[in-house]
Amino acid sequence: MIYDCIIIGGGPAGLLASLKASEKGGTVAVIERNNILGKKLRITGKGRCNITNDCDFDTLMANIPGNPKFLFSAFKNFSNLDIIDFFNDIGLETVTERGGRVFPKSQKAGDVAGALVSQVKKRxxxxxxxxxxxxxxxxxxxxxxxxxVNDKEGNSFEILSQNVICATGGLSYPLTGSTGDGYNFAKKAGHTIIKPRASLAALISNDKFIKSLMGLSLRNISISLSINGKSVYDDFGELVFTDSGVSGPVILSASAYYKKDSTAVLSIDLKPALSEDKLYQRLQRDLEEFDRKMYCNSLEKLLPKKLIPVFVARSGIPSNKQVNQLSREERMKIVSLLKNFTVNLSDFVDVKNAIVTAGGVNIKEINPKTMQSKLIKGLYFAGEVLDADGYTGGFNLTIAFSTGFAAGSAVSENK
Ligand SMILES: Cc1cc2nc3c(=O)[nH]c(=O)nc-3n(C[C@H](O)[C@H](O)[C@H](O)COP(=O)(O)OP(=O)(O)OC[C@H]3O[C@@H](n4cnc5c(N)ncnc54)[C@H](O)[C@@H]3O)c2cc1C
Structure with missing residues (x-):
């Protein structure tokens, strides 16, 4: 069992690497602990798989907060646009959605994995x-x-090669097989590991009201994240309250800008379509309709039921005050809270529950053109195991495919 190349991990990075490494006839072994290839790939994009992003090169680079310069060569050689062509060429039709997000036309992540796997099996x-x-x-x-290695029956044996590509992924969603083994392999080989941490993750809040909002989903809201008093990210869309904080699409995106150990405040605009003046007029109309009711029973047209008790308490206005007794100042307070409902943030959720692991094998010790270790000859790294990560929008799979391509090509060229 001597191969020209061994690839550890049958995820997107490993599979792409295997196709490139075998392109010129070299023998390749892909070693996967699961009984299925691309287990994580099959659950990406809520089962639809956001393969990559149909954007220009500058936009691609701007969407990589984690070490974009390191990825420059890999992206130049196999870019987001090349990824689209690659999948189209192997028979997977794609569609581009809002924000350049590219999905399989079938809307099935399994079809992306299936297309890759069928190419691998043809070789x-x-x-x-x-x-x-x-x-x-x-x-x-x-x-x-x-x-x-250890096989399923518990047999231990060695598989030999002068080239090993480590594409074991990060620490997120360990049930898919990525349990951080690559970090241990790299450490043992002498590499430094930049401490793995969550990225694209739900955020924790210690605000007392959070638990009572658990499960509440707010659609069509806008958010603004401020770090140490400076606004760093704005978005519009859906947010979900969890038992420990906030999640949902806008939060996953915002989390890439979150800084642990900072003063981080999320401001939610519950009525982004209305200016403060318009909202005041709208509130006046609603309150007129309910003017004989108590304040706490007057907000059902404006807010989801679950939010009302928390909102009332936070407004500081006595809940049993009769609506027609509310002063202009109190009405302005309601408007202001509707436009700026704040949540104090204290941490990321555990990296295991994050979409992506930031941190990983120190890229200073890796050749950016070939993904080869600068310390150990024949050792390569590709994908999420590296200290490189992207925002939502297909950028993390882009990293996996591009670095897998670079490592596989380098091995194949050396043959
Ligand atoms: C829920 C979810 C949704 C996501 N959606 C998107 C999306 O839509 N778009 C996007 O760009 N990114 C998305 N991502 C991120 C993306 O899936 C990852 O960045 C990408 O899969 C990383 O690819 P990889 O090949 O490096 O690692 P992985 O996909 O994690 O693959 C690593 C493989 O290595 C195997 N392995 C690990 N250790 C060993 C070992 N010791 N021996 C043998 N095999 C081993 C694992 O079993 C696994 O199959 C999502 C992630 C999650 C969790």
Missing amino acids: NNISLYMNTYVKDILIEDGCVKGVA
Whole structure:
């Protein structure tokens, strides 16, 4: 069992790498611990898979908060637009949606994985080791020799190669197989690991009212995230309250701008379509209709039921005050709270529950053109295991595909 290249991990980075590494006839072994390839890929984009983004190169770079310069060469050689062409060429039709987000036309993430896997299976020179767990990378005198594995039956054996591409993913969603093994392999090989942390994740709030809002989803709201008093991110869309904080599409995007150990405040505009003046007029109309009711029973046209008690308490206006007794000042207070409902943020959720792991193998120790380790000959890294990450919009899969392409091409060129 001696191969020209071993790839640890059958995710998007590993699969793309396998296609490139085998392109010129080299023998390749893909070793995957699961019984299925691309387990995480199959659940991406809420089951629709946002493959990449149909944007220009500058926009692509601007959407990579984690080490964009390192990715420059990989993106130049296999860009977001090349990824679209690649999938179209292998028979997967794609559609572009709002914000340049590219999805399979079928809207099924399984079809993206299926298209990749069918290409891999067509190559006679790619061997698939499924249900096989890599426990160690073998290194001798600064050169890679192969890997030590355990198969499903518990047999331990070695698979040999002078090239090993480590595409084991990060620490997020460990049930998909990414449990951070690559960090241990890299550390053992002498690499430094930038502390893995959550990115694109729900955010925690210690505000007392949070628990009572659990499960409440707010659609068509806008948010503004401020860090240490400075507004860093605005968005419009859907937010969901969880048992410990906030989540939902706008929060996942905003979280890429969140800084731990800062004073972070989320301001929610519950009525973004209305200016304060218009909202005041609207409120006046609603309150006229309910003018004999108590304040706490007058907001049902403006707010979801679950939010009303929290809103009333936070407004500081006595809940049993009769509506026709509300002063102009109190009415302005209501408007102001509708436009600026704040949530104090205190942390990310655990990295395991994040969409993406930021941090990882220190890119200073990796050749950006080939993804080869500068410390160990024949050792390569690709995908989320590297300290590189992107915003939502298909940018993390773009990183996986582009770095997988770079590593696979480099191995194939060396052959
Ligand atoms: C719910 C969710 C939705 C997402 N949606 C999107 C999206 O729509 N668009 C987007 O761009 N990004 C999305 N992402 C992020 C994206 O899925 C990842 O960035 C991407 O999958 C990383 O690819 P990878 O190949 O580096 O790692 P992974 O996809 O994690 O693959 C790593 C593989 O290595 C295997 N492995 C690990 N250790 C070992 C070992 N020791 N031995 C053998 N095999 C091993 C694992 O089983 C796994 O199959 C999403 C992530 C999640 C969790």
